[in-house]
Amino acid sequence: MAEILVCDDETNLRELLCLALEANGHRTLAAASGAEALRLLEQAPWELLITDLRLPDVSGLEVLRRAKELAPERPALLMTAFASAATAVTAMKEGAFDYLEKPFDMEELHLAVARALEQGALKRENVRLRQAAGERDAGEEIVGVSLGMRRVLELARRAARTDASVLITGESGTGKELVARFIHGCSGRAKGPFVAVNCAAVPEGLIESELFGHAKGAFTGAVAHRPGLFVEADHGTLFLDEIGETPLALQAKLLRVVQERLVRPVGGVGERSVDVRLLAATNRDLMEATAAGRFREDLLYRINVVNLRLPPLRERREDIPLLAARFVEKHARKYGLTIHGFSSEVMDCLLRHHYPGNVRELENLVEGAVALTVDGRVELEALPEGVRCGVRAVDRAATPFRLPEGGLDLEAHLAELEASAMDQALELCQGSKTRAAELLGMSFRTFRYRLGKLMGR
């Protein structure tokens, strides 16, 4: 239960909001103008700010900015009747946690408030942990406002408190390496080394000596003793990227090291113990690889103590505005350009695109678009043709249902159909769950429940 500052000049709405929030056990402070909100921000105790964007005196963005100056870790929600994607980006950039598009129902309000408070609590916890460890929060780098990403980050934080091996799975470009660095940064090993090796990029003949080191003269070209990456990662974290690509012979050796934490350099005598936390990532289905005999089951169990699955970007479109804003800033700085933002058509296209290449693809799109700007605004021509609106994702083209000759698993088929319908409805309604629910003839409550179930799969 929290102290919530509500600022709206419309008396009816303000009172309604306060009543609804109080009915949910919160305490409220009401401000009828921007000026009053600014005064209360400084003088009253508050944990969450909910402000209208259009106020007669001071703009809602101004109120938001002041709130962020005073208390950067406290969350804020913006309400607006004119929700354009551009406003949403500005609001997010100014630090709003979420925005509510008027008219909204009380369910939406309570959901947004609950999420914002949860995020605020996480941030405070972070600040506390960071102060305790005297460390910079590695999570600042990672954008993740969607439910799916927040869940991943929360699990990552929990796993970081232990030395458990974590297997990070997800499609290419979803941020697996970023999450690996995040876990290391949040862990007690943060001051130790983070060593990453891409198992697919090292030639098969060299990977063993790369990982375990070699003695001088162990093979042609081994002109000096080399300690290997396990030893380099001593007292830190070793990140085995693309672990699905390691040859079977090496998997057996890895298993031994993982079990015993003892490494023997190629051609060397004697073993050395190492204190290493293992993280691994793959975009392959390792269960399937195991069934097919391409991956050792015992190794899988060892590295998969905790599994973190990164959702593809198309399943967490709420992250797109903030990610896009982050990338605009990054690449505008790199190219020495001043960018004021996207036109709303561009943001619409970005929100609708299917992103087979996930976050990496979004970053590339934004970088390309930034390079093509005129007068500081990213316009539609700056996007590749395939991304511009109207282009539907190819892999979802509707095909009339035909029962395959061999039959099918109807439950699974229906679940897939449901996921696809909800996904497409959300896309059509630009993320508004209320409207997406209407489109599918469901109540908001049912829609939210099913969405939650799907996300938790």
Ligand SMILES: Nc1ncnc2c1ncn2[C@@H]1O[C@H](COP(=O)(O)OP(=O)(O)OP(=O)(O)O)[C@@H](O)[C@H]1O
């Ligand atoms: N949530 C995020 N916030 C900010 N940047 C992100 C996020 N996720 C990914 N990125 C950026 O997208 C790019 C791809 O991320 P990363 O390399 O971690 O993906 P990956 O899952 O390891 O991909 P691959 O399977 O192709 O190796 C990086 O530049 C990364 O910084």
Ligand SMILES: [Mg+2]
């Ligand atoms: Mg990677």
